[in-house]
Amino acid sequence: MEDSEVLVYRRPKPWEPVRGDFEEVGYEVLEELRPEPREVVLVKPNVIPQGTEDSGMITHPWFVAGMVEYFREVGVGEVLVGEGGWDWKKRRTPKSDLEEIWERSGYLEMANFMGIKLIDLQEEWEVVGIPGGKFTKTLTISRWIRRDDVLFLDVPKMKTHNLAVTTLCSKNLMGTVLCPERHFCTRARARSLAEFGSVEMYETYFAELLTDLVSVARPDLCVVEGVVGRDGTAFHRGENLTTWTVVAGRNPTTVDAYASYLMGFEPRAIPYLREAAGRGLGKVDPEGMKVRWVGEPPPPEGMGFQVISWDGRNHPELYRNRDISWKYPESEFRR
Numbered sequence: 001m002e003d004s005e006v007l008v009y010r011r012p013k014p015w016e017p018v019r020g021d022f023e024e025v026g027y028e029v030l031e032e033l034r035p036e037p038r039e040v041v042l043v044k045p046n047v048i049p050q051g052t053e054d055s056g057m058i059t060h061p062w063f064v065a066g067m068v069e070y071f072r073e074v075g076v077g078e079v080l081v082g083e084g085g086w087d088w089k090k091r092r093t094p095k096s097d098l099e100e101i102w103e104r105s106g107y108l109e110m111a112n113f114m115g116i117k118l119i120d121l122q123e124e125w126e127v128v129g130i131p132g133g134k135f136t137k138t139l140t141i142s143r144w145i146r147r148d149d150v151l152f153l154d155v156p157k158m159k160t161h162n163l164a165v166t167t168l169c170s171k172n173l174m175g176t177v178l179c180p181e182r183h184f185c186t187r188a189r190a191r192s193l194a195e196f197g198s199v200e201m202y203e204t205y206f207a208e209l210l211t212d213l214v215s216v217a218r219p220d221l222c223v224v225e226g227v228v229g230r231d232g233t234a235f236h237r238g239e240n241l242t243t244w245t246v247v248a249g250r251n252p253t254t255v256d257a258y259a260s261y262l263m264g265f266e267p268r269a270i271p272y273l274r275e276a277a278g279r280g281l282g283k284v285d286p287e288g289m290k291v292r293w294v295g296e297p298p299p300p301e302g303m304g305f306q307v308i309s310w311d312g313r314n315h316p317e318l319y320r321n322r323d324i325s326w327k328y329p330e331s332e333f334r335r
Contacts, residue, residue, distance in 0.1 A: 002290060025227055041079045140181050142176045154169045226243050226245040228242050
């Protein structure tokens with residue numbers, strides 16, 4: 001698969017997907033891609049503290065189960081599923097925050113059923129220099145994703161995000177960064193306030209920091225699970241959209257750009273994609289990509305995702321159809 005190539009899998013069914021559907025799609029996507037296996041496979045889904053199995057906020061655990069089945073069939077010795085801890089609040093229980101997240105999300109049940117290991121990506125780390133870094137010159141990154149014997153799969157959920165606009169392969173890599181460095185939104189906001197006394201550079205600094213990460217944390221394969229996606233802020237305020245769609249490829253910037261395009265956004269209007277393209281990290285113009293379709297194409301103007309931006313307002317410039325009727329009223333919102 002070439003760096004500028006993406007695969008789009010879309011086989012809609014006339015019902016809402018259940019576990020077996022997610023599992024089937026996860027398996028069939030890898031069967032189409034046929035990645036070259038290595039001794040160890042590491043799958044990095046998007047798993048967050050708020051997300052339960054069918055919340056639409058996380059990569060569905062049974063989509064990952066389908067991937068595990070595929071790799072076992074082709075003879076991979078060990079398949080691991082990894083996420084970074086959040087340090088999201090102090091605990092009074094013996095469980096770590098990540099253990100609670102695995103349990104709440106359904107990943108613990110899936111892992112026990114499949115007989116695979118869940119790992120904390122923050123347990124082994126190294127400080128990595130960022131050549132040409134704009135926001136930072138170093139990041140502390142999980143050593144797991146830099147091992148030569150590990151096939152690293154970046155497997156996010158298809159979602160929007162109040163700051164990034166779309167949160168896909170690039171932003172999912174934040175889970176490979178050690179806390180507290182991984183809190184990119186907080187760091188970008190703090191620098192903007194410190195340097196300008198306002199949040200005018202909030203989006204710009206976030207895009208620079210995220211691109212610094214993408215420049216050194218390159219996955220072997222990116223697979224966006226959009227069987228069910230989520231819009232709005234992609235957290236508490238938003239809606240789930242059943243799309244039966246998966247977008248995959250080798251380059252996180254290119255995959256993110258085409259997934260954003262299918263969702264209904266203009267990739268060149270999204271700050272982190274524009275920053276990555278400017279540094280030569282991937283293509284963002286859909287016309288310059290080689291696209292392989294499996295199944296049915298989506299509606300011509302996108303799949304109807306809408307975003308609630310960090311400022312709570314509508315931004316027509318982000319959409320391919322700028323005349324779209326915005327479904328979220330302008331008001332204060334919760335993440």
